[in-house]
Amino acid sequence: MNLGEALYNFWVSTGLVNFELGQATMILVGLVLIYLAIAKKFEPLLLLPIGFGGILANIPLAAIAGPEGLIGMIYAVGIDTGVFPLFIFMGVGAMTDFGPLIANPKTALLGAAAQFGIFFTLMGALFLSGIPGFEFNVADAAAIGIIGGADGPTSIFVASQLSPRLLGAIAVAAYSYMALVPIIQPPVMKLLTTKEERKIKMEQLRHVTKREKIIFPLAVLGLTILLLPSATPLVGMLMFGNLIKEAGVTDRLSNAAQNELMNIVTIMLGLSVGSKLEADKFLNIETLGILVLGLVAFVIGTGTGLLLAKLMNKLSPHHPINPLIGAAGVSAVPMAARVANKVGKDANPQNYLLMHAMGPNVAGVIGSAIAAGVLLAIVPMM
Secondary structure, three states, X not given: OOHHHHHHHHHHOOHHHHOOHHHHHHHHHHHHHHHHHHOOOOOHHHHHHHHHHHHHHOOOOOOOOOOOOHXXXXXXXXXXXXXXXXXXXXXXXXXOOOHHHHHOHHHHHHHHHOOHHHHHHHHHHHHHOOOOOOOOOHHHHHHHHHHXXXXXXXHHHHHHHHOHHHHHHHHHHHHHHHHOHXXXXXXXXXXXXXXXXXXXXXXXXXXXXXXXXXXXXXXXXXXXXXHOHHHHHHHHHHHHHHHHHHOOOOHHHHHHHHOHHHHHHHHHHHHHHHOOOOHHHHOOHHHHHHHHHHHHHHHHHHHHHHHHHHHHHHHOOOOOOOOHHHHOOOOOOOHHHXXXXXXXXXXXXXXXXHHHHHHHHHHHHHHHHHHHHHHHHHHHHO
């Protein structure tokens, strides 16, 4: 081989020659996600690795996201099997205090109401399937619908089981809207409530005993086993994580679930999701439809939680409920609860809604897991 041939072989192996427009576009998308994570602090723990994984997946010739590539193998181990989302749920359980929900059980209804967006999105996806360019079957529609729960790990778990081909778009939509909670929710809150409603101060929550906190995860798991076994992978790991936190005798396990395990799995999960942002799979009209449906679902979930809270407030005037906490019924923990608290303080500086909002917020996590179990149980039979 002479020098000319060597230079030519080197030239045709460079990214400059092999880059395609779609790959360059998706690398820009990855950079935007990294920008949002660093500059805007929008869900940085996941948007940063997802964005970087998206860049790696679109490097020409490298095949990093392929079956034998690094993040391709990570995806096969953690996403194909559904293990990573379950580990995330265990960590979330270890970091969650169900005390506000136990102290005010009726707020569980607000978490349930906010899941309405899941089923609206499912119907919307089936409607789009009748439009040329969209080829969503029932399994695809169910996987897209779970975006309405605003729960990233649940969205990934359901998509990996029902519609792996749409996983990248579903995951990006779910985490993007979770990150945009402070932007999306306040206009909906103000549109559906009056200033007087936003000023409502709620009664202080009662003290919840340690015994109650230990019994709660066991009781929830028992009900799930009896009524909806298909939801036990998600609910079971969530409750196990919470139990090792509340038991008070397994601090090492609780700390590991909250920190070391959660951090490692978050990195692997983000890179794995990013591996599905390959240009040939992501840049299509179906992805745009998923992004639009996800936004609409998030708005509807916020709105239904607010409206049910307003109704409950009318039915129980002696124990007023600030409707803003209904918006926290979406599963974006604890961001949605913080937003409800902020909007409430903007209307009344003496209003402290954070702990009240955490009730429907953690109920939303359970609600989205149950909704996922319903979909996983029904869809394979259709």
